Amino acid sequence: MAQGKVCLAADVSVVAMTPDLGAEVRGVDLCAPLSDACFARIVEIFHRYGVIYLREQALDARLLARFAARFGEAEPTPSDEHALPGLPQVGVLVDSTRTAGHARPEPSYWHSDRSHDATPPAATLLYAVNGADTGSIEFVNMYAVFSALAPEKQLLVQKLRGLHVALSPEPHAGVEANTAQRRGTEHPLVRIHPETGKRALYLAKEVVVRAAGLREEDSRKLIEQLEAFATQPRFVYAHRWRKGDLLIWDNRCTLHRMLSHGSDRTLYRIRVRGEEPIAG
Numbered sequence: 001m002a003q004g005k006v007c008l009a010a011d012v013s014v015v016a017m018t019p020d021l022g023a024e025v026r027g028v029d030l031c032a033p034l035s036d037a038c039f040a041r042i043v044e045i046f047h048r049y050g051v052i053y054l055r056e057q058a059l060d061a062r063l064l065a066r067f068a069a070r071f072g073e074a075e076p077t078p079s080d081e082h083a084l085p086g087l088p089q090v091g092v093l094v095d096s097t098r099t100a101g102h103a104r105p106e107p108s109y110w111h112s113d114r115s116h117d118a119t120p121p122a123a124t125l126l127y128a129v130n131g132a133d134t135g136s137i138e139f140v141n142m143y144a145v146f147s148a149l150a151p152e153k154q155l156l157v158q159k160l161r162g163l164h165v166a167l168s169p170e171p172h173a174g175v176e177a178n179t180a181q182r183r184g185t186e187h188p189l190v191r192i193h194p195e196t197g198k199r200a201l202y203l204a205k206e207v208v209v210r211a212a213g214l215r216e217e218d219s220r221k222l223i224e225q226l227e228a229f230a231t232q233p234r235f236v237y238a239h240r241w242r243k244g245d246l247l248i249w250d251n252r253c254t255l256h257r258m259l260s261h262g263s264d265r266t267l268y269r270i271r272v273r274g275e276e277p278i279a280g
Helices: 036-049 061-068 142-148 151-158 175-181 216-230
Strands: 013-016 023-026 051-054 087-094 123-130 136-141 161-165 184-188 190-192 199-201 208-211 236-240 246-250 254-260 266-272
Touching: 013 036, 023 036, 036 051, 036 246, 051 236, 061 087, 061 123, 061 266, 136 142, 142 199, 142 216, 151 190, 184 190, 208 216, 246 254
Parallel strands: 023 051
Antiparallel strands: 013 023, 051 246, 087 266, 123 246, 123 266, 136 236, 136 254, 161 184, 161 208, 190 199
16 A cells, blocks of 8 residues: 555455454555544454554554554553653553663563553554564453353353452562552453453453452462463464564453563554443
8 A cells, every 4th residue: 555545444454363363454554544434444353353463564653643542542651661752652662681771571471451450441552663573472362262161151250250450570479479469450250342242251360369259269260260261272363573563452352461572672552541341
């Protein structure tokens, strides 16, 4: 697509990575204007696959912020992360070999971004500014996970709420230590997506420290069993980063984890404000 040409819905094509998780969006130059119909098509693909990416984009931080704003209001970068001066919604992730005192690396455990917040972000945009080897990231389709649970397990988890706590991306002392040291927020273990109306399992064992109403031992066993079930290969899509990739995922229906952090890389991140999870 020639730079400067307005993107129309007819320009957009999609290549699915799996039947229901992960898709490449083609025919879009984010340096050029997008028609409303073009953006609506991108959103349609986003809701269909949960994770989408656009390759070979030549974005600066302001262009990225302009595009992200079409998904909704951007959250300010949290105080414990590094933001670009003048653009508080654009966080910067830099490989740790270059960062002494800069942004920390992404955690490698399964999680949904900032699920410990009362209103966790709806979507995350992550753009690979540079990097000779920009690493890889895995995603889980939590719609498919919930649908694959036995009916009696579905009924059980739909009745429960989980306590989500904030964890460090560095190795930690375990669930007990993090529960004692950090405040958390309770969310339903099954949430209804506000735009698709579909049910998704909403948990990860490192951040959901207990399920309310169960004995501690039973709670821990259930959470660990559910994550083990969710992270089977049949539910997972792995994305290998390239310079110029813009990756967008839906925190309301996916989990993710970084497999490798790459080398000599810089990423820009924007999180789009979400809503309080609705029990499903």
